[in-house]
Amino acid sequence: MGTVVDDAASVEFHDFFERHYAELARLAHLLTGESDAADDLAADALLAMWHRWDRVREADHPVAYARGVVANLARSRIRSAVRERRRVTLFWSQREESSENPDVPAVVDVQGALRSLPFRKRACVVLRHAFDLSEKDTALALGISVGTVKSQTSKGMAELQRLLGSADGPSQVHAAVLRTGGAGGRNP
Numbered sequence: 705m706g707t708v709v710d711d712a713a714s715v716e717f718h719d720f721f722e723r724h725y726a727e728l729a730r731l732a733h734l735l736t737g738e739s740d741a742a743d744d745l746a747a748d749a750l751l752a753m754w755h756r757w758d759r760v761r762e763a764d765h766p767v768a769y770a771r772g773v774v775a776n777l778a779r780s781r782i783r784s785a786v787r788e789r790r791r792v793t794l795f796w797s798q799r800e801e802s803s804e805n806p807d808v809p810a811v812v813d814v815q816g817a818l819r820s821l822p823f824r825k826r827a828c829v830v831l832r833h834a835f836d837l838s839e840k841d842t843a844l845a846l847g848i849s850v851g852t853v854k855s856q857t858s859k860g861m862a863e864l865q866r867l868l869g870s871a872d873g874p875s876q877v878h879a880a881v882l883r884t885g886g887a888g889g890r891n892p
Contacts, residue, residue: 717757721750724767727835728774734830735778737819745781749773771831771845779823817867824848825860832857 733742753760760766831842843850
């Protein structure tokens, strides 16, 4: 009898995986800016969910839980990368290098601008504008209040507009998502 439950859980998880893996990978890509890491983060998030599948499948919003896991893993990856960059910077700080021709298009690029936002603002902007999640769903995915989502999204969009020199931030974020391999949108 235990194998029937295990088989049912396995089939249910496999279905969840098939429906949401691509979305979770896109989310990870937009949060980290690293396409190579996106698949790993999505897979790690789904593996963590599989280990707790008996509890996760009973949750009101398992997709929101998955998004939250991806966001937390992305945050950890970013923090780790920042620590590594600091170590490298300290190591090479004796060398003086100058860049006379900065890469202006990279500064203006939406993905670069997104990466410059603090994590919570970036996550709110990406989930709201790239994935078209409601404020409530965004709050649920990130484990924050709806008011915080509103505030962080507003501040993040203002910062993107300042960085990009454009008042058309949401459509540029949507265009960036399309360039990364898919469109945002709600999944049932």
